[in-house]
Amino acid sequence: MAPRQVSRRFPDYGWAWPSGDHDVLLKAVLVDDEEKALSFGLSWLATHNIDDAAFREQRLLSALSERFGKKLSSSPAHPRLIGLQRMLWSRSRLALRDTAEALEMLHTAKIPFMLLKGASRVALEPGAQRGRVSHDIDILVQQSHMRPAFSLLLDAGWEATNGAGAQRLIDLADTWRAVNFVKGEFGDIDVHRLAYHPTQTSVDDDQRLWARSIETSLAGVPARVPAASDRIALAIAHGALDAHTHSDWLCDIDSCIRTGGVVWSDLLETLEARRVLVPAASALTYLSQEIGTPVPKTFLADLLEAADRSGYVHRLSLMECKPKLDLDPLSATMRGLVKQLRLWMGKRVVQKQREPVCRARVSPSRSSLVSTARLVAHVSGEGANGGGQADISIDVDLPPVRRRIDWELATSKRHLAVLRHRKLLRYAGRRTLSFVVEIPPLEEGERLILSARPSRLLRGAPDPSEIARYGAIPFRLIGVSHRGKAASHG
Template sequence: MAKIRRIGKRFPDYGWSWPTGSLDQLLKAALLPDEEAARFCAERWLDENDIDRVSFREHRLLAAISDRFGRKLAGHAVYPRLVGLQKMLWTKSRMAMREAEPALKAMADAGCAVMLIKGASRIALDAAAQRGRVAHDIDILVRPDDMQPAFDVLRDRGWQIATGVSPQYLRTRLASLRSMNFFKGNYGDIDLHQLAYDGSQQNAEDDLAIWRRAIAARFSDVSVVVPSPADRIALAIAHGGLDAHTHSDWLVDCTVAIEGGDVDWALLLDVIARRGLAVAAAVALSYLALEIGIAVPETVLAQVVDMADRRGAARLSSVLQAKPRTDFGALTWLSRGFAKQLRLRRKKGRLKQTEPNIVWRGKSMTAKAAGGPAPFVLSQALDEPQGEAGEMMLDLVVRIVVPPVRRRIEMEINAGDRHVARLRSMAISRSGGERMLHFRGKVKLERTGRSLVLEARPSRQFRVWDNEQAVATYGALPFQLVSARFSPTG
């Protein structure tokens, strides 16, 4: 039987990345098997901290603690505030679920297999978990072949794309995107994935196997599937273990899966090896087993630690990324930032694109345009020349008044559901003022009765555009179409 080596708390051993201080105290209140010891941690944390001054990370754990102890904490002075916080978080989670349910049902009705991952999967298995598991966004995994119909469901039901690009543009890129974020109304928030893991953790064989291992569940009245217990643990570690504890309730999700008693530990070891999760898993599982007392088999933990120990220099990067950000010193901040950028370069590796990304870069013009004034608009149809269908060159000149901020200028040309091109420029100076931009590129005239339309796009979407600085920095900029000239491509 393999025996776990001693885990130290000095860098670069895995104990160095364990939660400490008040975060450790909160996690122990949520997770310690000894309820009296856990309640002592909760009461001590409440004595030493102000609920209204801590971050959303702590609020998520406080919801779990309130759900665990209920009225056993009623004697504490802040108990009413704790209950109010839990109810507020539960209400927001429930509203997010309510917004998502019709879309999930429509996806299922369209023939899409829908897998819920992360917090939503736990709620699908146990509806009562809503009280203690905050899920303000719903993470949905679909098979790559179902990405287009799932996207169409969200588009047709008024879900907004968070990045600001048009549905026409994004629909041409679906095969190359791992995930997309959508929102609707005040609470609707859906992350649509076609792959469960990011680009630094890919394994094509396991991408298929995760579906074969999935378990049937229900999300309200919608039939869905959720990952197996081993996959839920692996996914929690993959999504949370290297994120410096932006949120920490992924450790609660791991504990719930382990305590369910159905974990295929051999499978978990295989997924950890395939996905390159050994270091993050060594940090998480050693903390749960050795510091909290969760029943992780010693042989499993020993094998995970051995895998992590053999990662060489890559181990140092992962240990830095796993450490809670609240524990960072200046040098740790710099080192972790460098390590994270290296991982993000691998994480963002795009899938194969089925169509080229057509981008026209705007060039500033100094000459004043002749002709009468035209209105400033957010979209305008272009007058196409008469003739046969085919390719032509298009020269566009637009006038835009740029706010006094540094920002991107985003525009698109679309024709009905067909995306034609993105038009992009950059306002580097913060002086603002009027700019004349010239764009040139090739367009295909299809003569289908759907005109080419030039439209301004935001560089980022918000639920409500009620902040002047956000509007100035990210909002779509009205433009004046000065000229649109078509010419032969020859």
């Protein structure tokens, strides 16, 4: 059965297809007819300045340079294109070199992991590395192995980019969806507990994902990668929601299909289980109708029928599939609403351990303290050994930006709570922040420690504006008082 033709009119799936110059560059990289593809590439180079290209275009330009090489020499942009590809390739090589340490540690510790996204393609197609930009390594780790994996990385000097402290990371390791760790200038690894977004969870398909996975290696380290059908499903599930940032996920799908080995019945089963039929219909009809990727007609017909049955509400996911730059103001507003709804539903789906988060009461500072502000302070635990509420007051010099500011309360043995102030206005200057924190009974020798945390890890030598927006905010401990008995934490 032949599939129907898909149009570019909403609510049909072609509405979210790449368009304009983005479409031209994709076709230059992917279209089979070399003469036609080369003309697309030269046309794009003739009308664009590579120095102004966004990262989305840079990734595709690297693949273009790898495909045609000297055949692009008639373009004045060719020398710059070669330089861009070498820079991106070198950056990818350095990231792989510096991240191999983490992979080797996990392998030595017998912690199974699966390579995702670009890392899985490079592992299976080493020759693709020059054209496939990958500045970090994404891996999937089973929930039972998250805590030992985090402990290994932290002990080896890796830091989490989300700004969380070591004790918090380890205590909540099996509840994070994914955490990005970095080390040095280029080491960068994303450790995932869930292969898909929270709204795409499926316990049964998680088991099939691991059962179908393939043994391989990356940088000489044994690893696993998803089966071909799962690599396609994962590329759609992640790439379609981030289409404005990069498009080489479409290149990954095209390569996977042309390489062979796709079990199409498994792919359809996964797309249904993960609730990504509509994004899949958009991506695979684009590749089939516009690029010429050999997607089997019977599969495409079955996919379109299944996506059509999912209803018009699911068509709203097309809003996130279409690159931002291609949206008019009304569509951009709708996209924002759809994204927020998805994120809200994701928070409800994920069964995350409820982490105590204490909100600040803000008041003008009346403290006469002149001591230097600190990033870490020992909090008096006197009277808290049996548990109870603690009233903690600190003085802080707030920066003139809107941001989230976190402090973590912990002991040497466990994470207790996050003390948070969401600064929604642009006021600045010294303020007193007060928090009421439930303290569980403390063991012998446990002491309370309050530490300022960045909202995003800053690498290298950040400028003052980055520190003001994301850095840890030093504080002066004003006072602590304990009262009552801790609420039940059962």
